[in-house]
Amino acid sequence: MGLDDFKENQEVKTIDTSRKLRVGIIGCGWIAGSHIKSYLKQPDVEIVAGADLIPGKAKAFFEKYGVENVKTDYASHKEMLDDQSLKLDAVSICTYNRQHAGPAIYALEKGVNVLLEKPFTVTLEEAADVCRAEKKSGKILSIGFQPRMDENMKMIKRIVESGELGKIYYIQTGGGRRRGIPTPYGTTFIENETAGLGALGDIGCYSLDMVLNAIGYPKPLTVSGYKSAFFGTDPNYSNYKKTGHPEYAAKFGVDDFAAAFVRLEGGIILDFRIAWAMNLDTPGDTIIMGTKGSLRIPSTECWNGTVGGAMTLYHEVCGEQTQTEIPILKTKGELFDLKIRTFLDAIKENGTAPVPSSQILLNQAIIDGIAKSAECGREVEIKIPKI
Numbered sequence: 001m002g003l004d005d006f007k008e009n010q011e012v013k014t015i016d017t018s019r020k021l022r023v024g025i026i027g028c029g030w031i032a033g034s035h036i037k038s039y040l041k042q043p044d045v046e047i048v049a050g051a052d053l054i055p056g057k058a059k060a061f062f063e064k065y066g067v068e069n070v071k072t073d074y075a076s077h078k079e080m081l082d083d084q085s086l087k088l089d090a091v092s093i094c095t096y097n098r099q100h101a102g103p104a105i106y107a108l109e110k111g112v113n114v115l116l117e118k119p120f121t122v123t124l125e126e127a128a129d130v131c132r133a134e135k136k137s138g139k140i141l142s143i144g145f146q147p148r149m150d151e152n153m154k155m156i157k158r159i160v161e162s163g164e165l166g167k168i169y170y171i172q173t174g175g176g177r178r179r180g181i182p183t184p185y186g187t188t189f190i191e192n193e194t195a196g197l198g199a200l201g202d203i204g205c206y207s208l209d210m211v212l213n214a215i216g217y218p219k220p221l222t223v224s225g226y227k228s229a230f231f232g233t234d235p236n237y238s239n240y241k242k243t244g245h246p247e248y249a250a251k252f253g254v255d256d257f258a259a260a261f262v263r264l265e266g267g268i269i270l271d272f273r274i275a276w277a278m279n280l281d282t283p284g285d286t287i288i289m290g291t292k293g294s295l296r297i298p299s300t301e302c303w304n305g306t307v308g309g310a311m312t313l314y315h316e317v318c319g320e321q322t323q324t325e326i327p328i329l330k331t332k333g334e335l336f337d338l339k340i341r342t343f344l345d346a347i348k349e350n351g352t353a354p355v356p357s358s359q360i361l362l363n364q365a366i367i368d369g370i371a372k373s374a375e376c377g378r379e380v381e382i383k384i385p386k387i
């Protein structure tokens with residue numbers, strides 16, 4: 001045994017380049033830029049096609065990233081997916097929320113593996129339809145939750161699964177931004193026709209996944225939800241003023257704040273709130289309370305679904321109350337690259353989706369329940385559709 005045997009395992013997985021995966025991108029806007037940058041780092045990927053509803057946008061997108069020989073002369077995702085000559089293995093769907101379900105279903109029906117951006121869909125019914133298409137196709141569908149790749153997120157799950165917390169009975173999750181309505185590239189995030197959901201879907205899905213993934217995604221049973229849009233609909237909202245876009249207020253058709261009280265299977269209560277804008281620094285840390293211990297996960301200043309600092313485990317040792325700091329762990333590699341790589345590996349190894357739709361369906365069920373409860377002003381039952 002040599003001294004090197006004590007070193008941290010530095011093993012890097014080698015990528016088999018003998019089989020190249022043929023990839024297309026549907027929707028060539030802001031987030032597609034992160035997808036293409038990560039695909040370009042993969043030695044076993046050929047980017048062969050791209051489509052956008054806006055004429056010329058896909059062509060300009062690939063030129064910007066210096067990618068040649070990409071077919072882009074398609075008027076919609078359908079035309080691209082109908083082009084048999086492409087022999088697509090996979091697509092990244094980077095369209096706005098209202099255009100998640102349609103392209104995902106169409107791609108799966110064409111036998112193409114799908115990496116679908118978050119949130120899964122706008123409604124629970126749409127998510128169920130995508131799951132059914134996935135089941136029928138036998139292809140891989142992974143939902144684009146890159147925070148899942150973070151070692152700190154994995155640590156939360158490890159702590160829960162270790163039993164250190166005992167039986168979990170109460171969870172508080174969510175996050176917020178003081179002024180963070182996402183309009184740097186236009187209004188697709190804030191218009192009902194394109195986004196369908198505001199902070200609730202955009203960043204709420206991450207807060208829910210942070211805790212639900214850790215506790216094994218129990219089924220949601222009932223929800224009492226609230227949503228509002230006081231900042232987004234105000235032409236005097238400071239960021240609209242700063243960027244010279246007071247007209248965005250009239251276009252704002254989604255929520256900028258949501259809150260909910262959710263009952264989960266197993267007698268667990270989930271207390272949730274999320275904000276794109278608020279007059280507050282943070283709506284609080286995420287906490288997971290258990291009969292043996294509780295975990296505090298600090299929030300971030302501008303919520304994006306990640307762990308904001310060292311976590312604290314509150315527990316007893318020999319009958320004495322104590323607390324243990326869980327230091328921030330370093331993730332090897334960029335989260336976005338890992339999101340893309342794990343998707344590609346699942347395709348090549350006939351594996352399972354890194355972020356499976358069967359879990360995110362339950363995440364979507366809560367989001368959908370909050371929206372429906374807020375609209376009717378009372379608690380609603382959550383019924384998970386049969387897939």
Ligand SMILES: NC(=O)c1ccc[n+]([C@@H]2O[C@H](COP(=O)([O-])OP(=O)(O)OC[C@H]3O[C@@H](n4cnc5c(N)ncnc54)[C@H](O)[C@@H]3O)[C@@H](O)[C@H]2O)c1
Binds near residue numbers: 027029051103
């Ligand atoms: N994972 C992340 O960190 C992250 C970050 C930002 C956005 N997103 C998600 O990515 C999605 C897109 O966001 P964005 O900021 O890139 O939006 P965007 O408006 O900049 O880009 C979306 C593009 O999709 C195109 N499009 C819509 N429907 C289409 C269709 N059927 N066929 C072809 N093109 C179509 C639009 O014309 C537009 O160019 C959203 O759902 C958002 O929630 C994820």
